[in-house]
Each structure stands twice: as C-alpha cells, then as structure tokens.
Amino acid sequence: MEIKTHELRCTGCGAIINGEDARSDFRCPACNDLYEVRYPGWSPTAEASDAWSAKRNLPNPNALRWLWKERRDSSLSIDQSGVWRFRDLFPILTDMNKAVTLREGNTPLYEMPRCAAAVGLEWLLAKHQGMNPTGSFKDTGMTTALSVAAERGFEWVACASTGNTSAAMAAYAARAGLRSLVLIPEGKIAWGKLAQSMDYGAMTVQLKTDFDGCVRVLAELVKRHPIYLLNSVNPYRLEGQKTPAIEMVEQMDWQVPDHVIVPGGNLANSSALGKGFAEMKLLGLIDRVPKISVIQAEGANPLYRWFINDERIMQPVTADTRASAIRIGNPASWRKCARVIETMGGYCEQASEQEIALAKAQIGAEGIGCEPASAVTLAGLKKLIAQGRVEREERVVLLLTGHTLKDSEYTIAYHRGDLLRPEEMATATAEQAAQHAALCKPPVVLEADVDVVLRTLDTEMKKSGQQRMGQA
Numbered sequence: 001m002e003i004k005t006h007e008l009r010c011t012g013c014g015a016i017i018n019g020e021d022a023r024s025d026f027r028c029p030a031c032n033d034l035y036e037v038r039y040p041g042w043s044p045t046a047e048a049s050d051a052w053s054a055k056r057n058l059p060n061p062n063a064l065r066w067l068w069k070e071r072r073d074s075s076l077s078i079d080q081s082g083v084w085r086f087r088d089l090f091p092i093l094t095d096m097n098k099a100v101t102l103r104e105g106n107t108p109l110y111e112m113p114r115c116a117a118a119v120g121l122e123w124l125l126a127k128h129q130g131m132n133p134t135g136s137f138k139d140t141g142m143t144t145a146l147s148v149a150a151e152r153g154f155e156w157v158a159c160a161s162t163g164n165t166s167a168a169m170a171a172y173a174a175r176a177g178l179r180s181l182v183l184i185p186e187g188k189i190a191w192g193k194l195a196q197s198m199d200y201g202a203m204t205v206q207l208k209t210d211f212d213g214c215v216r217v218l219a220e221l222v223k224r225h226p227i228y229l230l231n232s233v234n235p236y237r238l239e240g241q242k243t244p245a246i247e248m249v250e251q252m253d254w255q256v257p258d259h260v261i262v263p264g265g266n267l268a269n270s271s272a273l274g275k276g277f278a279e280m281k282l283l284g285l286i287d288r289v290p291k292i293s294v295i296q297a298e299g300a301n302p303l304y305r306w307f308i309n310d311e312r313i314m315q316p317v318t319a320d321t322r323a324s325a326i327r328i329g330n331p332a333s334w335r336k337c338a339r340v341i342e343t344m345g346g347y348c349e350q351a352s353e354q355e356i357a358l359a360k361a362q363i364g365a366e367g368i369g370c371e372p373a374s375a376v377t378l379a380g381l382k383k384l385i386a387q388g389r390v391e392r393e394e395r396v397v398l399l400l401t402g403h404t405l406k407d408s409e410y411t412i413a414y415h416r417g418d419l420l421r422p423e424e425m426a427t428a429t430a431e432q433a434a435q436h437a438a439l440c441k442p443p444v445v446l447e448a449d450v451d452v453v454l455r456t457l458d459t460e461m462k463k464s465g466q467q468r469m470g471q472a
C-alpha cells in the first residue's frame with residue numbers, strides 16, 4: 001500500500017483532497033480559493049478532530065537540526081541543495097531521489113551596516129535570494145513544484161511571469177528534460193530574464209498584455225492541454241519557498257528575527273515564508289515567529305490599499321512600476337498573504353519610484369546589490385521606522401529576491417540620471433536628494449591619456465574626501 005505523505009487543503013473552505021486530484025488551475029471547485037500542502041500529524045492547520053492530527057507525529061526538533069547540519073557534508077545532490085536539505089518538512093515526492101535540483105538555496109545572510117546606519121537601526125541583515133542558480137528566489141519553489149511535475153509524468157510545464165518565474169522554470173524544465181511554455185507581457189520584463197528563458201530552451205511567448213492578462217490566458221490553456229501549471233497558485237511552489245525561512249534561522253543559530261520584510265507582487269513568497277515560520281514553531285524548532293511585513297510599489301499596490309482600508313476590501317489595480325518583477329495588479333495569493341500579515345502581526349507599506357531607486361542604490365553601495373523589486377524592502381523599512389512600527393534595536397531581515405544583474409538597464413539608467421522623471425525626483429526630501437547625489441555614479445568617458453585620467457581621479461578623490469568630512 002502506498003503511504004500518503006501529504007494532502008492539499010483549500011485555504012478558503014477547508015476541503016481536503018489528494019495531491020493528484022487538484023484541478024489544472026489549482027483552484028478549489030467549491031470556492032475557487034487556493035490550496036496549501038499539509039502533512040500527517042504536524043501541519044498547523046490540522047483540525048483536532050481529523051485522523052492525522054489525532055496521532056500527533058511531531059518530528060524531533062533537535063534530531064532535525066542535527067540531520068540538516070550533517071547533510072551539508074554529504075556529496076549527494078539532494079543534500080547539497082539548500083532546499084532539499086530540509087526535505088523532512090515537505091515530503092511531497094514518492095521518490096525523493098528524483099528531485100530536480102540545481103543546488104538552489106544556500107544563499108547568504110549578509111550584514112548591512114551602511115544601510116542600518118542610514119535608516120537608524122542597530123542591526124540589519126539581508127537574506128539574498130538573488131544568489132540562487134538563476135538569480136532569484138523562484139528557484140527555491142521551482143525545484144519542488146517541477147519535481148512534482150516530473151514525477152507525475154508531465155511532458156510540458158508552463159507559467160505566466162514577470163520574468164523570474166519563467167527563467168527559473170525554463171532552467172529546471174531543461175534539467176529534467178521537460179518542455180516549457182513561458183507567457184510574458186511584451187516589453188514589460190527585463191531583458192536579462194527574457195534572455196534566460198530563451199537560453200534554457202523554453203518556448204517563449206510575449207503576449208500583448210500585462211502579467212495579469214498572461215495569467216488569464218494561461219488559466220484557459222491548462223484546462224485544454226495536459227500542461228502542468230507552475231505559477232505560484234501551485235501549492236508545491238510554496239513548499240520550496242518556505243525553506244529560506246528555515247535557512248535564515250539556522251544561519252542565525254536558531255534565533256528568530258523580530259521582523260522579516262518581503263516585497264509583494266503575486267503575494268506567494270510572503271505566504272510561503274509565513275508557512276515556514278508557523279511550521280517551525282509548531283515543531284519546536286523556534287519558540288516564536290517574526291512579524292512579516294510586505295512592501296509593494298506605489299503603482300502596483302492592491303495589498304497596501306487592502307491594508308489601509310478599514311473594511312479590508314481587496315480591489316485589483318492596473319499595475320505600473322519600473323520594478324517590473326512586481327508589476328502585478330491582481331495578486332493570486334492575496335488571501336494567504338493577508339492571513340500571514342494578520343496572524344503574525346506585520347504591516348503593509350508602499351514605496352514610490354524615487355524611493356525604490358534610492359533604496360536600490362543604497363543596497364548596491366553595500367557591495368551587495370539587488371533588482372528593483374527587492375529594493376522596496378529597504379524603502380518600506382524606512383517608512384515603518386518613521387511610523388514607529390520598527391524600533392531601533394529590532395532585529396530586521398530584508399528578503400532580497402533578485403540579483404542586481406537581472407535588470408542592469410534600470411541600474412545604468414539610474415546612474416546616468418535617466419531613470420527618474422523630474423517630477424519624480426521632485427518628490428525627494430532634501431535628505432533623499434543628498435543621498436541620491438552621493439550614490440549616483442555615472443560612467444565617465446575619457447581620452448586614453450594618463451594625465452586626463454589622473455586629473456579626473458583627483459577631482460573624485462577630493463569630492464569623496466569632502467563627503468566623508470561632511471558625514472563625520
């Protein structure tokens with residue numbers, strides 16, 4: 001008899017189904033809401049009355065910690081993966097050795113001393129998910145969901161994307177020998193991401209619409225063809241995307257940060273991290289959960305509007321922001337994310353184009369860098385501090401979701417002074433304007449003459465000496 005390792009629970013009406021029985025669009029036929037994966041004996045959502053939770057079967061936290069550490073020395077690919085190393089918390093495959101992995105995860109947790117000083121915190125860390133194999137956090141969820149697709153015998157996988165999901169899906173599909181179909185909004189994703197999906201051999205389709213339009217088309221396609229949907233409505237994506245929460249606290253010696261700040265687009269990542277923390281608490285791996293706050297771009301802010309609205313109504317918006325990864329007006333996972341914010345006590349904020357550009361330059365100046373969508377975290381943090389919602393001594397972790405090379409055009413335009421329109425720059429406070437002036441480093445074109453280069457270098461050295469004196 002095959003042992004059932006997991007099942008799917010509708011987060012709307014609570015209906016429970018087997019993993020293989022989900023509809024192709026991963027929506028509940030009764031209430032249209034999304035599923036989450038749960039496990040026998042230890043899922044936080046298990047009801048007291050159900051058979052699984054009656055026999056509470058909690059893995060031992062100390063044994064888990066030890067096992068996860070041991071696996072770091074293993075030569076098995078599944079152990080070297082910073083996602084599958086934690087596979088005890090997501091037994092979703094029948095044969096775990098069939099996992100499709102690029103050794104994702106294992107991402108650094110960086111100290112951010114300059115950003116901490118700039119915002120007035122004693123302590124600030126960044127968990128850089130852009131250091132994954134395809135340059136974004138999407139790899140952590142793609143390795144799990146695509147492995148399920150491969151195990152269930154699908155030949156084609158597909159996603160609608162603002163660029164990072166498609167890059168990750170194309171890479172993992174290629175590793176597994178599957179074909180992949182990418183639907184992206186024409187002209188609205190960064191070139192590097194488009195290049196990745198072509199390089200990894202996906203069928204890349206640019207639709208004359210936005211991300212939300214691509215999602216609508218794909219939802220119909222998967223009903224008519226046996227194509228496995230790999231957007232984040234697929235609950236197996238979130239199982240991988242919860243592992244950075246585990247890795248983060250492991251890197252902090254099992255201390256829990258006070259506050260984790262995440263960018264919000266389709267709102268699956270914040271939901272996944274919330275699930276990860278809740279499960280760790282249930283298992284006794286940690287004794288409390290952090291606040292999780294979600295930051296959106298001002299031009300793509302449906303969750304922010306929900307948050308500030310007394311009636312808490314979600315209304316889709318027509319999205320527009322240069323942080324193209326989060327240019328999403330109708331986020332699929334908003335209910336899951338809203339639950340995380342409400343139960344874990346976080347907030348939602350928004351950041352303007354000017355604020356995002358400044359935050360991105362500040363993260364770049366740490367020698368770390370990230371793509372624009374990730375920089376909303378620092379921009380939002382500044383607001384939470386100003387509102388008194390984050391205190392000086394709080395231990396905050398920013399979740400940086402994408403690598404700086406994902407969108408180099410944005411970075412070059414910023415440093416050339418071509419990114420922000422004058423009316424956007426005009427929204428900067430005097431302090432922000434001074435920060436922009438100090439951070440903006442336009443490339444200079446000079447004659448290939450030592451004296452000319454030296455003269456220019458002298459001027460730059462004087463300028464930075466003056467800036468240092470000004471700061472002292």
Ligand code: F0G
Pocket residue numbers: 136138160161162163164165166232263264265266267268269270325326371373374401402
């Ligand atoms: N940051 C980056 C770099 C992203 O690519 C995304 C989403 C997000 C943040 C937001 O995460 O959707 O879980 O709230 N990118 C998706 C894509 C939508 O298609 O690549 P979310």
